[in-house]
Every structure is written in C-alpha cells, then in structure tokens.
Amino acid sequence: MNMLVRRNLATNVFGPKARLKNFCSASAAKVSGSNGDHSYVQGEKPGSTDSFPQHDIAIVGGGMVGMALACSLASMPLTKQLSIAIIDSNPALKGGASIKKDGPPDPRVSTVTPATISFFKDVDAWKYVEQQRHAYFDKMQVWDYTGLGYTKYHARDVNKEFLGCVVENKVLQSSLLSRIQCTDAQTTIYSSRLTSMNLSPSSSPTVAANVSSKTTMNEPGHLAKLELSDGSSLYAKLVVGADGSKSRVRELAGFKTTGWNYSQNAVICTVEHTQENFCAWQRFLPSGPIALLPIGDNYSNIVWTMNPKEATDRKLMDQDDFVKDVNSALDCGYGPSPQSSVFGSQSFFSWLKPDVTVSVDEGFEVPPKVVKLASERMVFPLSLNHAKNYASKRVVLIGDAAHTVHPLAGQGVNLGFGDAFSLSKVIAEGVALGTDIGEVGLMKKYEAERKPANIAMMAILDGFQKAYSVDFGPLNVLRAAAFHGANYISPLKKSIISYASGDQRLPLFT
Numbered sequence: 001m002n003m004l005v006r007r008n009l010a011t012n013v014f015g016p017k018a019r020l021k022n023f024c025s026a027s028a029a030k031v032s033g034s035n036g037d038h039s040y041v042q043g044e045k046p047g048s049t050d051s052f053p054q055h056d057i058a059i060v061g062g063g064m065v066g067m068a069l070a071c072s073l074a075s076m077p078l079t080k081q082l083s084i085a086i087i088d089s090n091p092a093l094k095g096g097a098s099i100k101k102d103g104p105p106d107p108r109v110s111t112v113t114p115a116t117i118s119f120f121k122d123v124d125a126w127k128y129v130e131q132q133r134h135a136y137f138d139k140m141q142v143w144d145y146t147g148l149g150y151t152k153y154h155a156r157d158v159n160k161e162f163l164g165c166v167v168e169n170k171v172l173q174s175s176l177l178s179r180i181q182c183t184d185a186q187t188t189i190y191s192s193r194l195t196s197m198n199l200s201p202s203s204s205p206t207v208a209a210n211v212s213s214k215t216t217m218n219e220p221g222h223l224a225k226l227e228l229s230d231g232s233s234l235y236a237k238l239v240v241g242a243d244g245s246k247s248r249v250r251e252l253a254g255f256k257t258t259g260w261n262y263s264q265n266a267v268i269c270t271v272e273h274t275q276e277n278f279c280a281w282q283r284f285l286p287s288g289p290i291a292l293l294p295i296g297d298n299y300s301n302i303v304w305t306m307n308p309k310e311a312t313d314r315k316l317m318d319q320d321d322f323v324k325d326v327n328s329a330l331d332c333g334y335g336p337s338p339q340s341s342v343f344g345s346q347s348f349f350s351w352l353k354p355d356v357t358v359s360v361d362e363g364f365e366v367p368p369k370v371v372k373l374a375s376e377r378m379v380f381p382l383s384l385n386h387a388k389n390y391a392s393k394r395v396v397l398i399g400d401a402a403h404t405v406h407p408l409a410g411q412g413v414n415l416g417f418g419d420a421f422s423l424s425k426v427i428a429e430g431v432a433l434g435t436d437i438g439e440v441g442l443m444k445k446y447e448a449e450r451k452p453a454n455i456a457m458m459a460i461l462d463g464f465q466k467a468y469s470v471d472f473g474p475l476n477v478l479r480a481a482a483f484h485g486a487n488y489i490s491p492l493k494k495s496i497i498s499y500a501s502g503d504q505r506l507p508l509f510t
Helices: 064-075 114-122 126-130 169-181 248-253 308-316 319-330 345-355 412-433 440-467 473-488 490-500
Strands: 017-020 054-060 083-087 109-112 134-137 139-144 150-154 164-168 186-190 194-198 224-228 233-241 257-272 279-285 288-296 299-306 378-387 395-397
Touching: 054 064, 054 224, 064 083, 064 114, 064 169, 064 412, 109 114, 109 169, 109 288, 109 412, 114 126, 114 412, 126 169, 134 288, 164 169, 164 288, 194 248, 233 248, 248 395, 257 288, 257 308, 279 319, 288 319, 299 308, 299 319, 308 378, 378 440, 395 440, 412 440
Parallel strands: 054 083, 054 233, 083 186, 139 279, 233 395
Antiparallel strands: 017 186, 109 164, 134 164, 139 150, 194 224, 224 233, 257 299, 257 378, 279 288, 288 299
16 A cells, blocks of 8 residues: 655644634645734734623534644534534644644654544644644454464455554644634634633623624523633533543532553553555553554654653663663563464364455565654543533533543544544534534534444453453463454454444444
8 A cells, every 4th residue: 555644734823812713725834924824813802801701512622632623613504603612721732733844753743543534624633633643554464472363454355445544643633623614603712721611601791792693692501611721701502521531620510430440551652664664563462452553754653652650761761771671572582573373273174265355365474673762652541531511501521531541442533533623513413403512412412423432342441451462371262262263254353343443333344
C-alpha cells in the first residue's frame, strides 16, 4: 500500500474570548489577524456590558472530541445556526498548535479507524488532516512473548484500502478547528476554565446579542449558568462535558462512575528507523503490550504498557539503553518469536481453506529495528472508568468524560468521536422537532445509542488486558489457540477487523 504522509503548518490565533467567523479558503485555513489573509474578532462581548452571553450549547473541553462535536454541529443544516461556546484554557486554541513541517512527530498520537475517517470526511475535516502529517497502514501483526502463536490482519481481508491511520492529536484537533473556521457557525471560544455550574439559576439573564436559535427559552430553569475562572459567566441550554477523564462537568453535575486502576502505566514516545514502517505491530509481554505504530517517514510511535516502577525506570534510563530495551521487547526478549504452530499450523484449520483470507499465507515478520529515540518519553497511568449515566437535564457527557479504556487497541478516541457524531444527530433531531435541546428525554436517546456500544468495547478491552496479565501454562496454550483461530478462521478474522474498524457488530460468527 502506498503510504501517504503529508505535513502542513497551520497557525490559528484567538483572543481570550474570540468569536470564530467565516475563515473559509480553498486550502487549509490560516488565521493571521485582522490585517492578514483572514480576520478574527478578539475579546468580543455580545450585547451591553451588563448582559451575560447566552448560547444554545456550551462545550466544556476543546480537545479532539469536543472539537469534533462542534465541527459536526457546524456542518449540519439543522444545527449550524446554533450558538456554540467552547470553554478551554488550552493555549493551542487561541495561539494555534505548534505543527512543524520538519522534525519528529509529537508522541501523543491516535490511531483512527475507517469509521472515524468517514466521520471526518462527512464534516469535511479530513482534507486538513491530509495536508498535515499522517500515516495510513494496511496490515497489523499481533503476537505474544510465548512464541506459541500470532495473528496477521490485512485490509484486503475485508476489501478495504487500510485498517487505520495514525495521526498526531494536535493535527486532529487543528484540522477540526480549521473546518469550523470555514463555516458560518456562531462559535465562540472562551480561554478559561469552568469553576462552577448552576443548572437551575434563580433568575434569567439579559439575552445577549449572539443568540440566534429560534427556540430560545429565557425563563429560569431553561438555562444552565456557567462561571469561569476569569470571573466571567455565560448561560446555555445544554452543557456538554468533553473535558476528559477528570471531568469538572461530571463532578459538578453529580454523575457517578465505576471503574478501577490497572496498576499499569503507558510509556509513549517517538522513535526512528532506517526505513519507513508501513505496519502496526503489537506484542503482548508479561507486564503488558508494546505497540509500534507508523507515523510517517522513518518514524514510529511507541506505546508500551508496564508496571509503574518499570515505567519510571524506563523514562529515566539512558536513551541508548531504552532503544535496546525496545528492540528486545519487539523481537526475542522475554521469549522466542513464533515459528511453527503448536497446533500444526494451517493444517489444523484446513477445513477452512475454501474461505481463507489474504493474510493467512503471510508468515511471521520481525518489526523494523529502532535506531534512535526521537522525542521525550511520557508516562500516563492506565485505568478503566465509566459514568453510570451519560445524561441528565441540561448536561451530557462525551468522550473520556463518560468512559476511559485501556489503550491496547487504540479505541479510546474513536469511541469519543462516535459519541460526538451520535450526540450531534440527536441534537439535530431535537431542533427539527422544536424541542428544548437540554431536555433529559432527548439526551437519553444519545445515551441509549452510545452506552451499549461503549460498554461492549470496554468489556472486550478489559478482557484482553486480564487474559494477558497471567503467565500460566494452560492459559498460554489457550491464548495461542485464540491467536491461530483469529488468523485462520476467516469469518472470525473478518468480524474482528470490521468491529475494530468501527462496525458495531461484535466479533462473533455472524
């Protein structure tokens, strides 16, 4: 497969509270100030000085998932007239993310699925990703340290061009922001943090000039009041918590959660090869999986799960020693590479030969050697967390605010993008019916659609994490059987690929 890796430097400049106007151009949007190619309004306050800004929707969190929701709402005919507030103190939203044309990629990346790519294309944001650095991959190899088995997946197994695309998080975020700038959506960014939230204010605010929705309701109880860290306040009919795993919105709204820590940390970094990597690799080790993901040119991204002490040690160790450890973990360290099957290789599954997949005849490959550490090493604790409810009156949760998962399959952000797409559709339905978009009944439709899908993926990922956390002879053989079953049983392999690509069917014989 021809790997497409492109780069672009996009700069976005916003004031502390900036109204995004129509910044559209044929190429990637560039914001350079009022005297540049495009204009922006800095510090704009709607209405009189004693009025409070009022919006239809306040999105708390301007990360990838929050921006995806804003972008989707700005792109649909039924919702593009809504007044949207984005509350986030991240300097990247007002000063533009630093995306350099040269130099190694940022270690914070996401593996986006074909379903997510389709969503980006639907909102016309993927073209901005393609103008910047990204890397498609069409095959993946998964194995473990016992040497008893492996599985290979190929996009051609399910008649696709690729299995996924690895993109820097800041590229995804800036691409969505660039798309919003190309619409006539009424979007305002507040460079601040949410400090308090009143879902039943005792008095209604003076209506500010930036309210455009025809279904505006100004009576008490129809608006939520948000107070920000800079002392300002605003009102909204719906508050969306897109503010991550430590969500302030979730805390203030009183949503309960369930979950646990994995007693594992993920070490992430960018590494360099002597040649370009076109495959996604994942090997399960005694302390957790290590993944090697292509990110373009001769670079790859490492996501290595291990216990907290090992993570601290590897973050601080000499760079050359770290590179040696990485190469060992991806080759014969901890155990041999798979050679022949404990089940007699393909002969055990010969009854399936009429329906074999493309990748079944491909042998085990050793990943490309890492020659250099190309970024800082970052460490993150891993946990599973799930909100018992996603919605209440005037408040709804999306992305990591609603659920966090183990990163072993790279599905976390894709679940969040699925939330954003689903919620935007539900909001559009409410607008079409003329209902209050903050009503709990409407938001529960979003919860009913997304909660089962998210729980299913969380259960699968948690099951994998637990299954590969035990080094026990009989269990190792069972895991080897699972690897070979996934490799040689065509219907199972196709279902696994389709599910991981964003199809909501579970990976069963269906």
